[in-house]
Amino acid sequence: MDELSVEDPRPLLTQDGRVPFPLGRVCPCCPPAGYAPLRGSAPLGKVTLYDGRSAWAVTGHALACELLTDPRLSRERAGRGFPVVGGRSARGWEEGVALVAGGGRERDVRRLLAWHLTPGRLGSLGACVERIADRLLDAVEAQGPPAELVSSFALPMPASVIGALLGVPEDEHGFFQACARRLLEKGTADEAARARGELGCYLEELVDRKRREPGVGLLDDLMRSDAPAGPLGRDELVALAGTLLVAGHGMAAGMISLAVFTLLGHPGHPGQWAVVRAEGASMDAVVEELLRYGSVSDGVARVAVEDIEVAGHTIRCGEDVVFVTPLINRDGSVFARPDTLDWERSARPHLAFGLGVHQCLGQELARLELKIALRGLFGRFPGLRLDVPVGDIRLGPTAAGVTGLRELPVAW
Numbered sequence: 001m002d003e004l005s006v007e008d009p010r011p012l013l014t015q016d017g018r019v020p021f022p023l024g025r026v027c028p029c030c031p032p033a034g035y036a037p038l039r040g041s042a043p044l045g046k047v048t049l050y051d052g053r054s055a056w057a058v059t060g061h062a063l064a065c066e067l068l069t070d071p072r073l074s075r076e077r078a079g080r081g082f083p084v085v086g087g088r089s090a091r092g093w094e095e096g097v098a099l100v101a102g103g104g105r106e107r108d109v110r111r112l113l114a115w116h117l118t119p120g121r122l123g124s125l126g127a128c129v130e131r132i133a134d135r136l137l138d139a140v141e142a143q144g145p146p147a148e149l150v151s152s153f154a155l156p157m158p159a160s161v162i163g164a165l166l167g168v169p170e171d172e173h174g175f176f177q178a179c180a181r182r183l184l185e186k187g188t189a190d191e192a193a194r195a196r197g198e199l200g201c202y203l204e205e206l207v208d209r210k211r212r213e214p215g216v217g218l219l220d221d222l223m224r225s226d227a228p229a230g231p232l233g234r235d236e237l238v239a240l241a242g243t244l245l246v247a248g249h250g251m252a253a254g255m256i257s258l259a260v261f262t263l264l265g266h267p268g269h270p271g272q273w274a275v276v277r278a279e280g281a282s283m284d285a286v287v288e289e290l291l292r293y294g295s296v297s298d299g300v301a302r303v304a305v306e307d308i309e310v311a312g313h314t315i316r317c318g319e320d321v322v323f324v325t326p327l328i329n330r331d332g333s334v335f336a337r338p339d340t341l342d343w344e345r346s347a348r349p350h351l352a353f354g355l356g357v358h359q360c361l362g363q364e365l366a367r368l369e370l371k372i373a374l375r376g377l378f379g380r381f382p383g384l385r386l387d388v389p390v391g392d393i394r395l396g397p398t399a400a401g402v403t404g405l406r407e408l409p410v411a412w
């Protein structure tokens with residue numbers, strides 16, 4: 001396999017003999033090679049986080065399902081030493097829905113979002129997602145070949161989709177995208193704070209404008225007095241919009257670029273798009289297998305709020321637990337030949353979207369986006385191919401805990 005560029009200078013094991021978590025990938029769509037010792041300690045091992053803290057690492061699928069639905073593991077970040085897994089601290093909107101609604105309203109807000117993001121409700125958004133993809137591909141076609149797909153397609157498409165979902169006017173999508181991109185870029189904490197501030201001001205102004213002139217979108221629905229959780233206040237709406245953008249943009253952008261790379265240039269499985277077409281594989285199955293195989297999220301983190309006896313170990317109250325999604329999704333007891341791409345398999349039990357109360361609220365939207373992105377791209381450019389040797393493809397920039405490509409040069 002060609003080596004791919006990776007920017008992770010850390011040693012494979014830390015001084016205490018543990019695997020550091022998360023590690024950078026060598027092949028963008030495969031688990032980091034440095035996780036090999038964790039496969040040996042499956043389903044539960046130990047890792048060292050970037051700041052030297054030790055954490056339990058769940059790598060088995062059955063144990064992950066058990067623990068992700070165990071209320072003794074909490075995602076509550078406030079006031080505790082919650083395990084932050086990236087050097088670029090996951091503060092602000094990355095803290096999730098919990099931040100949006102204090103005073104016991106979190107569950108209401110989550111239920112409300114889940115309702116807005118059901119497949120039925122998304123039906124009307126489908127045409128809009130297609131329009132967004134088409135418009136971006138028009139520009140790609142007009143300027144190329146060659147083209148750089150991360151900046152021209154994989155990043156702007158999910159940002160515009162979240163914009164459309166929230167009700168951001170179409171002529172402001174460009175500004176919204178630019179803010180969102182700055183938020184994802186690997187920069188200093190100050191740069192991240194500046195980008196958050198800029199987007200926050202924009203969202204405040206948007207919410208105020210919508211109060212004066214109501215329009216169509218999730219924000220408009222949530223500020224109505226008959227909204228099921230009661231009308232959300234300005235700060236709550238701004239935080240919710242920011243949360244959705246951070247949660248939905250980086251992950252979906254990373255997954256689109258990983259999916260295209262996997263179909264075009266996977267070093268171990270070349271020419272997969274041709275295989276998909278030859279096998280007449282269903283797009284639903286292709287998308288699930290790409291989600292399983294690529295596992296764009298490095299993992300999710302929790303903290304134990306009680307002692308838990310599990311898999312012959314005791315996870316003590318206060319200890320950190322990380323779920324190593326790329327390994328969980330390649331557990332051979334659930335997925336036969338887990339390291340092989342199989343477009344016929346039923347990959348749906350994968351945990352790319354997590355599980356339990358915190359599982360991804362945007363998963364149906366993410367599936368819709370991926371399907372439309374791949375259909376649009378390969379439909380428009382049937383001869384799509386990588387325009388650089390596989391070894392020149394570089395990883396990142398990504399949000400904390402998300403894998404993506406820095407650039408994806410293609411031609412057709």
Ligand code: HEM
Pocket residue numbers: 075096097098110243244247248249251252255296297300301351352353354355357358359360361362363365366
């Ligand atoms: C391929 C794309 C995506 C992947 C792989 C993904 C993955 C995940 C994962 C693993 C979690 C669980 C975090 C945890 O358990 O701590 C999560 C949560 C979440 N996701 Fe996604 N996501 C994707 C796209 C989206 C999109 C498009 C949206 C927005 C519309 C979204 C909104 C959310 C929200 C709001 C949460 C927080 C749920 C909560 O705290 O209850 N995601 N996502």
